[in-house]
Amino acid sequence: MVVKKVGVIGCGLMGHGIAQISAQAGLAVVVRESDQGALDKGLQRIKRSLDKLVEKEKVSRPDADVALGRIKGTLRLEDLGDCDLVVEAIIENLDVKKQLFKELNGICKPATIFASNTSSFSIGEMGAASGRPQRMVGLHFFNPVQLMKLVEVVRAKPTSDEVFAEAKAFGEACGKVPVAAADTPGFVVNRLLVPYLAEAIRMVERGDATPADIDTGMTLGCGYPMGPFTLLDYVGLDTTLFILEGWAKAEPSNALLQPPKLLREKVKAGKLGRKTGEGFFKWDGDKRA
């Protein structure tokens, strides 16, 4: 694997996990946030996750300390200039992502591979905006990154064979099972998952059942580890809304992809899920209250 140094942009829910698993894979990591408060919070989250893995005897204390030592936080995009791979995990907004990759093109060495952790947007469009479409790939990790075994490796038409192979090798080095996905909205998993989450919300809007009963139905009836409303809170209602809004714009006549009114209302009220302490359920830190 050519990748020895990884840049991660965004140290939120997904970025902190991607930085952590990269460091646990033995790679040097630079993680960039937009402000010091968010950076401190993200680095603290990595520390807490490693402590938890030590407590559960999944990782040894010395290995956890070494992994933490491999991660450098920064507010400067320029510090990612010599990275072999940059993985973007910022807000789910295509224009903001495109602008970021354009800027990165002027900062990173020509060989740097650009990857996006986007849930729903076109890797090809980001590649075109970046000015290096052959070196752009999707690396879609799942939440919580430290525990979920899958990574979708998304190939846009211009993505080179070498870049796709490197991205896949990176995912494997991080302990994930890669699946290849085409550059279509939602790739494999979210194309199935997100309409299901939206339909669960519409079921509540119609008064068919409560969130708690729907969750019980899907956990006990289908064996899912979480029902759709716990999962919505876990993913973030803002992120789910961004995904649906992007798709609704592209496919306005597809009823499955329209954002439910209740989802908009929750986001407007700042009830974003676990990260704000309330979404469809109330949360006490990481656990349901």
Ligand code: CAA
């Ligand atoms: N790092 C380290 N440890 C962690 C952790 C993390 N990030 N997150 C949880 N843990 C720990 C917990 O603290 C817990 O430890 P304790 O038992 O000491 O409390 C342990 O791992 C197990 O956690 P849970 O008690 O919550 O147990 P669980 O068996 O329910 O497993 C889960 C948790 C793996 C998250 C499981 O509930 C699950 O698979 N849920 C579904 C998640 C899912 O569907 N994710 C995909 C979301 S969609 C997506 O990501 C794509 C997108 O683009 C939106």
Ligand code: NAD
């Ligand atoms: P989040 O809001 O938890 O984190 C995003 C972070 O990016 C924030 O901390 C923010 O301060 C930071 N940020 C914004 N602009 C930045 C910039 N220019 N430079 C550096 N940092 C910047 O969001 P998240 O849930 O981690 O989602 C990140 C990406 O991952 C999105 O594209 C989302 O669709 C995707 N994703 C999310 C999930 C999920 O379950 N939430 C799962 C898979 C993929």
